[in-house]
Amino acid sequence: MGEKEDRINQLLKLARLSINFSLTLIASGILVSVLILYPPSFDKTSSIHPANVSSTEFSVDSTEIKNGIHVPSGLIADKGFELVLKTCAQCHSIEVVKQNRATKQGWKDMIVWMQKTQGLWDLGIDEVPILEYLSKNYSPKNTGRRKNLENIEWYYLKD
Amino acid sequence: MRKKNTQNINLSESKDESRRNFVVKSSLGLFAGLLGAKMVFAENFPKDIEPIGLEESTSKSLMPGKSDKLTILSDRPWNAETPIHLLDPIATPTKHFFVRNNGNAPSNVNPEKWKLTIEGESASKKITFSLKELKSKFKHYSYHLTIECGGNSRAEFSPTTEGNQWGNGAVGCAKWTGVRLKDVLNYVGVKADAVYIGYYGADQHLLDPSKVVISRGVPIKKAMEDESLIAWAINDENLPLMNGYPLRLVIGGWPASVSGKWLTKIKIRNKVHDGEKMEGKSYRVPKYPVAPGTKVPDEDMEIIGSMPVKSLVTYPKSGAMIGKGKSFEVRGQAWAGDLSVKEVHISIDFGVTWKKCTLTTPINRFAWQQWKTRITLPEKGYYEVWARATDSNGKIQPMVVPNWNPKGYLNNACHRIAVKQL
Structure with a gap:
């Protein structure tokens, strides 16, 4: 790639970053307003938390993130992973999430299936960031009709 | 998810305690912190259920009677598969x-x-x-x-x-x-x-x-x-x-x-x-x-009715390194749903040539059959042993992954192991 193209790409990246940043600020603003406007909805959570602790219990310690992975869960520590962790791991192993890969529509279909048949609740405004996180970090892999053998542990065969 | 007072195979109390004690120190900033900390639609969450919130790798002993050599895919619900070399015995050990x-x-x-x-x-x-x-x-x-x-x-x-x-x-x-x-x-x-x-x-x-x-x-x-x-x-x-x-x-x-x-x-x-x-x-x-x-x-x-014809190389375990000129046994299992297996062939040259193996008859209908042969690798290098079974109707395992389907069932592509001659 030429230097010129590199520079254009850099500029594009910068532009994208600033748009992302503005969107983040706007979204944060909306979220904060929602939090201020509807605090009682969170109080209701205490009825299902036997220890009656605040819902911050679901967040994680940053020291548990190593090389971009949240070590206790193994999830990719990208934006929204805490939300995925605390939502999905309510009912099933987070391994079930980690081993799957799908497009945004594919993940949406899984959520709808769980809502229709398995008793998953309405995810409300959590659904968008959950879908963003999953489709970005656990997107389908194209491995073709057959891939190379991987993770071979070599050893000497004794007869 | 833990139903109160029921699941005795579930995660221990002490682990739950430690989970509750996690504190917010998110490195991902305010936005992620906010989203991560709150369960926004928690009122939709069913009553009488105790959220755990954080899943970790768990003790394998929580599957009573099962070996810790199984590969665990999920612990809630429990799903675990057998490493292929442990399928070598005629009857799969219970554990x-x-x-x-x-x-x-x-x-x-x-x-x-x-x-x-x-x-x-x-x-x-x-x-x-x-x-x-x-x-x-x-x-x-x-x-x-x-x-x-x-x-x-x-x-x-x-x-x-x-x-x-x-x-x-x-x-x-x-x-x-x-x-x-x-x-x-x-x-x-x-x-x-x-x-x-x-x-x-x-x-x-x-x-x-x-x-x-x-x-x-x-x-x-x-x-x-x-x-x-x-x-x-x-x-x-x-x-x-x-x-x-x-x-x-x-x-x-x-x-x-x-x-x-x-x-x-x-x-x-x-x-x-x-x-x-x-x-x-x-x-x-x-x-x-x-x-x-x-x-x-x-x-x-x-x-889905009958499962398709399939086979596994259960010996040697994938990754075997073999000395120059040494011959070694290759063996495994083969089965064919409602049918029986007629033949098993192996290839050590990526499907160019195939060698017919000896094959036992099933102990009874629906029992898998044992195949084996001896091979010597021709020269130093990397090889794959591919096994390919043919059922009693003449249907053969494909060498590539068979036709895609929405839930990923019935993949009977031939099994491969890696071997090397030193």
């Missing part, structure tokens, strides 16, 4: 038999109080048996039966299909002991209009105790085969809890999900059973071939 659950195993099983009810539109009457009655009323039979998860080898499908991403180890063939399903059904009385049987088990839904976890079945013809068992023993031992203790169906050759575990009820149906995981995309494949990634309407899907 190594794979585990596939859709919900939680029942807790506090009391075999003295266990009941099996036979009923349904096409049952002449409704009869409930205790375990003791089943064992005393009917003749006992033992068969070696191969059961393979319909989604075994799913991990190789491209694009990825949803579900447990099984390698090749969700299969096993053990000696199962019980009574013939047909003896019990005939004792109760099967009406002429019977079409299907449907089972119910005591497993518990992960979230909602009122939901049926899985309730599948087979056409009446398959149910009435000699080898279809209501079994209480595997390899002359009680079933492990994870494999259906104290009572299960074992119906060889079909997706293992028809072999219902923790069996409490069988319905003789006058139509195709419509229980949980009989419809939609579950254990169903398109009626016609589709391009990878195609969205297929439910009405174009059909229920």
Whole structure:
């Protein structure tokens, strides 16, 4: 790639970053307003938390993130992973999430299936960031009709 | 998810405690912190359920009677497969038999109080048996039966299909002991209009105790085969809890999900059973071939019957390094659903040439067969041993992943191991 193209790409990246940043600020603003406007909805959570602790219990310690992975869960520590962790791991192993890969529509279909048949609740405004996180970090892999053998542990065969 | 006061196989209290004590120190900034900290629609979360919130790798001893050598895919529900080299014995050892659950195993099983009810539109009457009655009323039979998860080898499908991403180890063939399903059904009385049987088990839904976890079945013809068992023993031992203790169906050759575990009820149906995981995309494949990634309407899907021909190289374990000029044995298992295996060939040159192996006859119908041969690698280098079985109708395992389907079932592509000559 030429230097010129590199520079254009850099500029594009910068532009994208600033748009992302503005969107983040706007979204944060909306979220904060929602939090201020509807605090009682969170109080209701205490009825299902036997220890009656605040819902911050679901967040994680940053020291548990190593090389971009949240070590206790193994999830990719990208934006929204805490939300995925605390939502999905309510009912099933987070391994079930980690081993799957799908497009945004594919993940949406899984959520709808769980809502229709398995008793998953309405995810409300959590659904968008959950879908963003999953489709970005656990997107389908194209491995073709057959891939190379991987993770071979070599050893000497004794007869 | 922990249902209060029930699941004894679930995560320990102390672990829950430590989970509750996690503090917010998110490095991902305010936005992620806010989103991460709150469960916004928590009021929609079912009552009387204690959220755990954080899943970690768990102690393997939580699967009683099962080996820690199994590869765990999920611990809620428990799903674990057998490393291929551990499938080398003719009868898969009980502790190594794979585990596939859709919900939680029942807790506090009391075999003295266990009941099996036979009923349904096409049952002449409704009869409930205790375990003791089943064992005393009917003749006992033992068969070696191969059961393979319909989604075994799913991990190789491209694009990825949803579900447990099984390698090749969700299969096993053990000696199962019980009574013939047909003896019990005939004792109760099967009406002429019977079409299907449907089972119910005591497993518990992960979230909602009122939901049926899985309730599948087979056409009446398959149910009435000699080898279809209501079994209480595997390899002359009680079933492990994870494999259906104290009572299960074992119906060889079909997706293992028809072999219902923790069996409490069988319905003789006058139509195709419509229980949980009989419809939609579950254990169903398109009626016609589709391009990878195609969205297929439910009405174009059909229920999987017999599993396809397949084989595994169980010895040597993949990764063997062999000295110059040394010959070594290569062996494994082969099975073909309702059919038997006619031939097994191996290739050490990526399918260019094939060598026919010796092959045993099955101990009984639906038992897998043992194949073996000896090979010497021609020169220094990297090789793969590919195994390819042919069923009694002449159908052969493909060398590439077979036709894609929405849920990734029936991948019977030939198994490969890596070997090197030094």
